[in-house]
Amino acid sequence: MGATTSLAGSELAVTPGEMVSTTVRVNNSGQLVDQFAVDIVGDAAAWSRVEPPLLNLLPGTEGEVTLVFAPPRDGTVPAGSVPFGVRVQSREDPAGSMVVEGAVEVGPYTDLRVELVPRTLNCRSRGRCAVVLDNASNHPLAVEVAASDPEDALRLRLNYATLTVEPGRAVFLRLRLKPKDRFLRGPERRHPFRIAVSTDGTAPATADGTLVQHQLIPKWLLPALLVLLALAIAAVTLWFTVLKPTIQSAARDTAAEVVAAEQAKLADKADTAVRKAAAAEERAVAAEKKADGVVPSTPPPVTGPGGVDVSRGQAFDFRVVTDAAATGDPGQFPKFTGDGVPDGKTLVITDVVLQNPRGDSGTLRILRGEKVLLEFGLSNFRDVDYHYLEPLTFPPGEELRVAVNCQVPGAPEPATGKCRPSVSFSGRISG
Template sequence: MTLRAELSVPDKAVEPGGMLSADLHVWNEGRIVDAYDLTLLGPPGEWGERRLGQLPVYPGMHERIKIPITVPRSGALQPGPLVFAVRVASVQEPFPVAVPEAEINVGSFRAIEAELSRSQTAGRLFGSNLITLRNTGNTAVAVRLRTAPQDEKAPLRSRMRRSRVVLGVGEKARIGVALRPARPALVGKAENWTVKVTAEWDGDANRERAFTYRRRPLLTPGASRVAMVLGAAVLAAAALWISPLGGGTRMPRTQTAAGPAQLDQVNAAEAKARQEQQKKAEDERKNEQADKAPKKRELQHPLFVQTTSGTKNSAYTVEEGYQLRLTTVQITAAGTGVLLLSADGKPLGSVPLSQAKDITPKIPVVVREGRKVRMTVQCAEGTSPAIPTLPSASVSPSAVPTAGVEACTATALVTGELIPDKGSASKDDAAKEGAR
């Protein structure tokens, strides 16, 4: 028994986070029908499902299967050629094994994470903050830093300790932001100003962060009240000294409301800042939950049936939390009988085994969570010469054709998209379906 296999991928570079499709061709140069176990080797086998199922091939013929590969967006994945392979092993005999290899041309990408040490800082004559930059791409990147108050009329000057920095893969740097009020306030209420910090690279890529600088007056509200009381006492003493009777008509005491009103404003500003911090924490929590939500992904699942008489089926059940948008079913079959294909309990097509062909619905068929895509083979009893096969780990002895009975075999490759039932991906798809 002879086996030959070839593996090929597109020559163009694939940026991490992108997808490509590899073509696997398998030739059966033996004399009997055989099926082959397909296993993905190398790093692509660690990125997703290693086992690709079985591929039946008739004697003297060959079959082709497309293998979708998603390259992870990780800084640990260096740009350049990446070798992988597919192990093709016969299920009938232990010896025929082929391991064709191919290279994925991994491209480069640049990505920067930027985080501020504090969301709010305060001071009277100056202030400072720190921004931490980390290179999460797979190649070195030169970053340019800028800072400025959000309001151009703000009485505040800001500058970066370093305006440029080069980060290698996985490296991080901490750069200081220095602040100085242009006109320090002696008394009055505290003022909040928003300061922006921008990190730019590759011309148009950037990360922008902002924090609040709270400019406080040189004299605290308590010191201001003490100064006001002392001033009032000095004025009262001077008036008493000038009066002929050592006094004169007493002036009614007045109490200014500036102190309590200023304190209330400070407390209100602090409460507002706490609310903003709580809102930011809630937004970060929601974003983290959104990142952990299921993502839309491609599906290729093989179905295989082999029988000598009666009815036998093979089915794929849609995973929990997903719905399947079925686009194409590639079918290869042989024998005397009928092949029926259904999705979510609804028929997609029925065709004689000898006339089997691919099924592509004009409108994508949606299969809900927990429902099945089922391939059923109704094999007619016959007396034509049988094609001998041997039992294997994936085919039960009862399914092996006996002498004088023609075997009915069928394989189907279910292709489509798994879409989360909940989340942005499913909402976007639902909007597209409504537009149609």
């Protein structure tokens, strides 16, 4: 055997942050000069040391080394018994190395820290902060947390009043504060408050904070209201001085254009009426002369296309009602004809009345056979009439037809999805 060892004290006690030591005696029981390396193994090795770590011994002699244990004062070393081993290794006879065992009793200590984040709060009606409980002890702590204010001016509420904090851990609690009295205007008010955290066997840990209470009406509100009032006054002034006169002027110009158009239309109708009246007066004079035995000269006949006399014939009128389905194709024109037009007769049209009472949108055409004579936008009229000094003539074989391209039907109740404009024709039938 290379060595024999003995541990002076196998049961040790130490308080974290302090140190304790013991000795180990090493005897060279071999026949050669030998060197022995001494170290500590186990959980205590991180916070212990050997002095000196090497021993040079002659045969039959012994030496002594000191073991020092110094656990740190933090939560990484829990309270309780920590076993360790002292290993003695022989350089000349590795098989003769030995290990002796012992234990260090680490004493408990309490280190509880309390902090407010933030320490100073600003609010108008209520505030909130965090209470940080940091357990720097080496054992769990069962704590009680209480909040108070010396002025009794606050309502304080914690989300937890009792809890257990593990060693080396921090816990965050939520504290809500609400002033009992509020004020609209005035200087700020400062309300101190305190958090007390107590645990068994130690004095309570405390943290002090301050709640700064401000007036309910923000200081910027009155200037902002004044600015808004000034902007409102400027907007009203701009409306009455610039925008309203401009709109009224534009309305007057539009009304004047509409009146001028209506006057022109009335003038055309009046001119037509005058010509009709003159023609009627001439016919009356001719009839009077005929009654007196004087035969007036016969005026030349009025002829239309193909030499048809359009001044004679039987008065005739009819109405074409359309019923066109809405379509997205602008080239689709369903055709409609009127009833009661005799075959083999010449149709002479002097008056046309267009009606679109439902406000349909699209295009309406009047055709002679396949030829388009007139085209109207449905959205341009609701009820309009036309009188032709030069009549529209439809000889036999060239039928009068109405074609409609329906884009957007009007909105009657119930909705039909169709356009239904109509055209009324007045004139003569001859031949």
